[in-house]
Each structure stands twice: as C-alpha cells, then as structure tokens.
Amino acid sequence: MEIIIDEKKVQIKEPILVSELLEKNNIDNNKYVVKFGEVFLPNQAIVKKDCTLELIKIDNELLKKSNNYMSKLLMELSLLSSFNDLEVSIQNNDINKETCSAVFNTKDRLKKEELEVTTKKFIEIIKESKFEIINSNNFNNYYKKAQTLSKYNIEEIDFPSIKLDSFELIIRFPVLLSKYNNREVQILNFSGEYYNNDASELMLQKIDFVVANDKKQLAKIVKEIEEKKLRDHRYINENLEIFNIDPLIGLGLPFWLPNGAILKQEIKKFLKEKEFEYRFVQIESPVLGSKMLYETSGHWNHYRENMFAPIEMPDNETLVLRPMNCPHHVSVYKSKIRSYRDLPLRYAEHAIQHRYEFSGSLTGLERVRAMELTDSHIFVMPSQLKEEFINCYKLIGEVLTKFDIKIKYLSLSLRDPEDKHSYYDNDSMWNSAEAQLEDMLKELKLDYKKMVGEAAFYGPKLDIQVETALGHEITVSTIQLDFLLPEKFELEYINSEGKPEKPIMIHRGLVGTYERFVAILLEQTMGVLPLWCSPTQIAIIPVSEKYNDYCVEVEKQLHAKKIRCLISDKDDRLNNKIRNAITKKIPYIVVLGQKELENNSLTFRTYKNEEQIEMKVKDFINKVVDEYENRK
Incomplete structure (x- = not known):
C-alpha cells in the first residue's frame, strides 16, 4: 500500500503503527504527530490502507490538549470502575487545552458527594499505572454505541484503546505518555449536558476538572480559571446589566436591556460614520426571504441545517428567516441595469438575521x-478587487484599533477540496479565488494561518480571530471573496465597450454581529468601557440628602449636553454609593457637598484613578463633552 506523509510517498507491505511509520521516515514522534483529514491520530493507531497523512509539529497548545485528553480517559475509566451501569459519551469538541471533562450516563444519577471515590481512583490509576494500551476496539462502555462505532470505524485506520480491568475506551487523539506527569486532580463543576449539545437528546451528567503535577501547580491553575471566569462577559453582565435571555422568549434570543441598548446604539453610530467615511451606502431589507431565493443562492443546499424551519404560507409560498443577507443585497444590485461607472458599489446593512444553533x-x-450583523456586500470589476479588499481591511483595522480589540491571528480560510458537499463544486473557480486572496495577503505582508475546511461554501475568506475568556477562538471580522453568487444570480454590469460582464462580490463583516462584538468588548475591557459608549457616563453622589437639589441642577446641565448621568440619592452611606458606582464601572464619579455648592463646582474621580479633583461645573461639562463628542 502507498502512504503519503508530509507529501512524501512511502510504500508499505502490511498494516503499520503510526509510531513505526514515523520512525521509518526518520521523524521524531516526540516532536511530531499526524493527522488523517481532520482527525489527529495517536501513535498507537494502525494504518491499514492507502491514505494521505499530514505531519503536525507538537506545540504547547497540542501538548496541553494531549495532556487533558489523557486525563479525560483516565477519569472516564475511574468512573467506569467506580459505578455500575455507567456509560461514557463522546461529545462534539470535547478535547480542549483549558480544562478536562467527562460526560456520562447512569441508570441512577450520581450525586456530587459520590465523586470523591472517583478522584481517589483516578490518582490510584496514575500512581500504579494500572492501564494498558491495546490494539482493539470495544465500544461496550459507550453511550450511543452504534453512533460511536460508525464515527470511528474508519476504513484506513484502526484506533487503539486504553484498558483498565475489563473496561476499554477508544483513543482518538495523541496521548504522549512520556510527557504525562500529573499527580493531582480537582473537580471544578458537576453539571448536565445534552448528548452532542442537542436539546432533543438525553441530558447526561458532566464533570469538569483540572489536573496538575503537584498541589502548588494545581492551586495556580484553579486561580487562573477563576480569573478567566471574572472576564467572562456573562459574569460582567451581572453588574453592568447589558442583556438578558428569558427562556419564555426562547433560548438563544437575547434582548438588550436599557444599558445594552445604549451601548449598542453608540457603537452603531460610530460604525455607520466609519462606513460613510469609506463611501458605503446604507440599505435595508426584510428579515424573511423565499425558499426559492435560498435555493438559488445555494444556502438551502449548503447551509440548511443552520436555518430555522421554513414557514408555509396559505398561498403556497414558503418563507425562511434569513440566515444571511447576501441574497437580499444581490436583489438590490439586480433592481436596475448597472454600468462599469457604478462600480465599485458598496452596500452596507446592519441587519437582523437568524441561525439555528444547537x-x-x-x-x-x-x-x-x-x-x-454589521454586514456589507461590495460589487466590483476584477480590476477593482485588490483596492477594495485593501480598503475593507483598512476600515476593519481602524475600527478594531478604536476599541483596542486584541487579535489572536488572521485565518486564510480555504475549502477542503475533498468535501464536495459543503463547498460548491467548481475547482477552477476555487483555485482562482484562493490564489487571488492569498496574493493580496502577501502583498499586504500579513501573517496568517491557512485553515483548510473553514471557507464559506461560495468562496475563500480572511477571518480575524480573537480568543474568548472561555478559550474559544471566534471570528470578529471577515472579508470574503465570492465568484459564485454573481454567477448563480446572473449578475451583470455593462463594460466600457457596451458588453455585459460579471462582477465579483466581496462580503465584509465589519465587527461581526453586535451580540458577539459586545461579548468580546466586555471581556477584553473587563467591562471598563470608554466614556463615549458607557451606558452611564457619570454617577452624581450627594454627600447628604440636603445636597440632592444641587445634584439635580448639575445633572440637568449635563443632560442638556446629552451626557448620561445617574443621581445616587438613595438613603445610604457615601462610601457605599461610591463603591456601587465603581462596581458599575461608571467612568466618572462626582461628589457634591457644601464646598461644591458654595463654589459652583464639583469634585470628581475616575473609575481608573482615585485622585479627587475639584473643578468648576462649566469646565467639567466642557471636558466631558469634548471627551464624548471626540470619542476619546
């Protein structure tokens, strides 16, 4: 059989261990692992048929994932050996670098206090090395055995198993035993999780835990996790009151509370000003579209599972809540004949859309x-593509810099050429689009990662990635090339010679959705927002109730200049009122008493600085207005 590894062809007479294959090709298996498609292979896996393998260097992130995965296997074995009638579950995306998890189902649901026996068993297994790695696949210890078997019954590969007594679990990720040295474990959370995050499935039980070499390192890891929790936008929201989600309205359907609506509108005002500066024109389109519209665009075939169920109308029309805005913008383009003089045509819409997430x-x-979504679609001639792409990247850069958003990396998102279902099947179109996009990135001298299988179904894209407090990598902004939709919708413009030509379409997500962007903003700022977009900009606090009238007078002057204030006139101690304003992360805290009343002044401090400064009311108002209007 022929195995291609790192673009080198190797002839093998019989099935071979991955570790032996690496050794045969002088590759150090302590420095490299291999991938088959999207699956990382353990060194103990057996390659038994022709295949192509990708060589991956072991970095810190992969090492952490391997370490946590090994701990996950050992915890699952501990559970199996500690409780009768228990089955472990393989969940989507259940291997990560931050924490470990074990999801399982039992006949009688476990209680938290019962888990102590499991952690003791976990330590015992490690200390005595009771487990062994074997070349066999026994799926009897799994919940949903048939689904698990079908997923890992790969024709080209035999996965190994880890065995403890009579219990066996498949090894589906590299386990680097020589680098595994954990001796301590701590359970962080005991909760529930649907099988594969699908609410129509059974609610299983889940343990989240961490491991370490010793107690000191364990304490450090737990502290870091607690600090990350403090950066979680959901935790920050508890004090800032930005949004809420009510199951009675529906899961995943957030509504903006007054503070959140202010924050969102201030961001929107800024973004639309930037779009005007870059000569985008605003349009508006319906949140619904016909099924035929999405069949034409290709979303119905390639994106159907992420769309809400269609709405059947009495007149036999089928409507869909739009998951994307591009087909609507295409219809705007088609509403009249276009000339080359009209291009580039830059449509922008901050548009409501719906996607069905588990x-x-x-x-x-x-x-x-x-x-x-802060969306835009730009229709260009081929000669304009590079300049428009650069302008989009420049606009995005200016916006993200204004908010001081920290980028993790740039992703050149490409199709998987073997996946004919997820991507439109036209090799020449894809090869041309991907080559042009990569050439532009090189011309801009940008560092980027190639991410195969992450493209949109219609074309390659540049995704700007950030990391959340939970360690998720998510896209904040995107620029996508599209040669497909102009073809599907038969778009044209009349060139300088009076002949029809097809435009190229650029999809631009300025800061993604407001929902995701606000989550990122809250986490990266810890909720300490700049004055111009803070829901409450100034807290006004009287020293005692006899200065309430002066507070009202000062507030009226600030309100007249469109500055958002909160008078803290409740019957409470001064220090408590100041502490409450700090908890709410209000940029300015103003205190008014007898001295201020007599001098027509005020005393203020900022959230970030405890220094108290006295200033005339008029001068303070001018200072704050300047800061607000110029978004300092």
Missing part, C-alpha cells in the same frame, strides 16, 4: 440564534 452550544451573547 441549544447546548448557546453561550450568552457569544453564540445566539437571533443577531444583528
């Missing part, structure tokens, strides 16, 4: 079912 994957504002 309930188990819904996460605050980060992943929702109803959202408002």
Whole structure:
C-alpha cells in the first residue's frame, strides 16, 4: 500500500503503527504527530490502507490538549470502575487545552458527594499505572454505541484503546505518555449536558476538572480559571446589566436591556460614520426571504441545517428567516441595469438575521440564534478587487484599533477540496479565488494561518480571530471573496465597450454581529468601557440628602449636553454609593457637598484613578463633552 506523509510517498507491505511509520521516515514522534483529514491520530493507531497523512509539529497548545485528553480517559475509566451501569459519551469538541471533562450516563444519577471515590481512583490509576494500551476496539462502555462505532470505524485506520480491568475506551487523539506527569486532580463543576449539545437528546451528567503535577501547580491553575471566569462577559453582565435571555422568549434570543441598548446604539453610530467615511451606502431589507431565493443562492443546499424551519404560507409560498443577507443585497444590485461607472458599489446593512444553533452550544451573547450583523456586500470589476479588499481591511483595522480589540491571528480560510458537499463544486473557480486572496495577503505582508475546511461554501475568506475568556477562538471580522453568487444570480454590469460582464462580490463583516462584538468588548475591557459608549457616563453622589437639589441642577446641565448621568440619592452611606458606582464601572464619579455648592463646582474621580479633583461645573461639562463628542 502507498502512504503519503508530509507529501512524501512511502510504500508499505502490511498494516503499520503510526509510531513505526514515523520512525521509518526518520521523524521524531516526540516532536511530531499526524493527522488523517481532520482527525489527529495517536501513535498507537494502525494504518491499514492507502491514505494521505499530514505531519503536525507538537506545540504547547497540542501538548496541553494531549495532556487533558489523557486525563479525560483516565477519569472516564475511574468512573467506569467506580459505578455500575455507567456509560461514557463522546461529545462534539470535547478535547480542549483549558480544562478536562467527562460526560456520562447512569441508570441512577450520581450525586456530587459520590465523586470523591472517583478522584481517589483516578490518582490510584496514575500512581500504579494500572492501564494498558491495546490494539482493539470495544465500544461496550459507550453511550450511543452504534453512533460511536460508525464515527470511528474508519476504513484506513484502526484506533487503539486504553484498558483498565475489563473496561476499554477508544483513543482518538495523541496521548504522549512520556510527557504525562500529573499527580493531582480537582473537580471544578458537576453539571448536565445534552448528548452532542442537542436539546432533543438525553441530558447526561458532566464533570469538569483540572489536573496538575503537584498541589502548588494545581492551586495556580484553579486561580487562573477563576480569573478567566471574572472576564467572562456573562459574569460582567451581572453588574453592568447589558442583556438578558428569558427562556419564555426562547433560548438563544437575547434582548438588550436599557444599558445594552445604549451601548449598542453608540457603537452603531460610530460604525455607520466609519462606513460613510469609506463611501458605503446604507440599505435595508426584510428579515424573511423565499425558499426559492435560498435555493438559488445555494444556502438551502449548503447551509440548511443552520436555518430555522421554513414557514408555509396559505398561498403556497414558503418563507425562511434569513440566515444571511447576501441574497437580499444581490436583489438590490439586480433592481436596475448597472454600468462599469457604478462600480465599485458598496452596500452596507446592519441587519437582523437568524441561525439555528444547537441549544447546548448557546453561550450568552457569544453564540445566539437571533443577531444583528454589521454586514456589507461590495460589487466590483476584477480590476477593482485588490483596492477594495485593501480598503475593507483598512476600515476593519481602524475600527478594531478604536476599541483596542486584541487579535489572536488572521485565518486564510480555504475549502477542503475533498468535501464536495459543503463547498460548491467548481475547482477552477476555487483555485482562482484562493490564489487571488492569498496574493493580496502577501502583498499586504500579513501573517496568517491557512485553515483548510473553514471557507464559506461560495468562496475563500480572511477571518480575524480573537480568543474568548472561555478559550474559544471566534471570528470578529471577515472579508470574503465570492465568484459564485454573481454567477448563480446572473449578475451583470455593462463594460466600457457596451458588453455585459460579471462582477465579483466581496462580503465584509465589519465587527461581526453586535451580540458577539459586545461579548468580546466586555471581556477584553473587563467591562471598563470608554466614556463615549458607557451606558452611564457619570454617577452624581450627594454627600447628604440636603445636597440632592444641587445634584439635580448639575445633572440637568449635563443632560442638556446629552451626557448620561445617574443621581445616587438613595438613603445610604457615601462610601457605599461610591463603591456601587465603581462596581458599575461608571467612568466618572462626582461628589457634591457644601464646598461644591458654595463654589459652583464639583469634585470628581475616575473609575481608573482615585485622585479627587475639584473643578468648576462649566469646565467639567466642557471636558466631558469634548471627551464624548471626540470619542476619546
């Protein structure tokens, strides 16, 4: 059989262990692992048929994932050996670098206090190395055995198993035993999780835990996790009151509370000003579209599972809540004959759309079912493509810099050429689009990662990635090339010679959705927002109730200049009122008493600085107005 590894062809007479294959090709298996498609292979896996393998260097992230995965296997074995009638579950995306997890089903649901025996067993297994790695696949210990078997019964590969007594679990990720040295474990959370995050499935039980070499390292890891929790936008929201989600309205359907509506509108005002500066024109389109519209665009075939169920109308028309805005913008383009003089044509819309996400994957504002996208579609001639792409990247850069958003990396998102279902099947179109996009990135001298299988179904894209407090990598902004939809919708413009030509379409997500962007903003700022977009900009606090009238007078002057204030006139101690304003992360805290009343002044401090400054009311108002209007 022929195995291609790292683009080198190797002839093998019989099935071979991955570790032996690496050794045969002088590759150090302590430095490299291999992937088959999207699956990382353990060194103990057996390659038994012709296949292509990708060589991956072991970095810190992969090492952490391997470490956590090994701990996950050992915890699952501990559970199996501690309780009768228990089955472990393989969940989507259940291997990560931050924490470990074990999801399982039992006849009688476990209680938290029962888990102590499991952690003791976990330590015992490690210390005595009771487990062994074997070349066999026994799926008897799994929940949903048939689904698990079908997923890992791969024709080209035999996966190994880890065995403890009579219990066996498949190894589906590299386990680097020589680098595994954990001796301590701590359970962080004991909760429930639907099978594969699907609310129509059974609610299983889940243990989240961490491991470490010793108690000191364990304490450090737990502290870091607690600090990350403080950066979680859902936790920050508890004090700032930005959004809420009511199951009575629906899962994944957030609504903006007054503070959130102010924050969102201030961001929107800024973004639309930037779009005007870059000569985008605003349009508006319906939240519904016909099924025929999405069949034409290709969304119905390639994106159907992420769309809400169609709405059957009495007149036999079928409507869909739109998951994307591009087909609507295409219709605007087609509403009249276009000339080459009209191009580039830049449509922008901050548009409501709906995508069906599994309930188990819904996460605050980060992943929702109803959202408002800062969307744009640009129609260009081929000669204009490069300049427009650069302008889009420049616009996005200016916006993200204004909010001081920290980028993790740029992703050149490409199709998987073997996946003919997820991507439109036209090799020449894809090869041309991907080559042009990569050439532009090189010309801009940008560092980027190639991410195969992450493209949109219609074309390649540049995704700007950030990391959330939970360690999720998510897209904040995107620029996508599209040669397909102009063809499907038969778009044309009349060139300088009076002949019809097809335009190229650029999809631009300025800051993604408002929901996701606000989640990112809250996490990266810890909720300490700049004055111009803070829901409450100034807290006004009287020293005692006899200065309430002066507070009202000062507030009226600020309100007249459109500055958002909160008078803290409740019957409470001064220090408590100041502490409450700090908890709400209000940029300015103003205190008014007898001295201020007599001098027509005020004393203020900022959220970030405890220094108290006295200033004339008029001068303070001018200072704050300047800061607000110029978005300092």
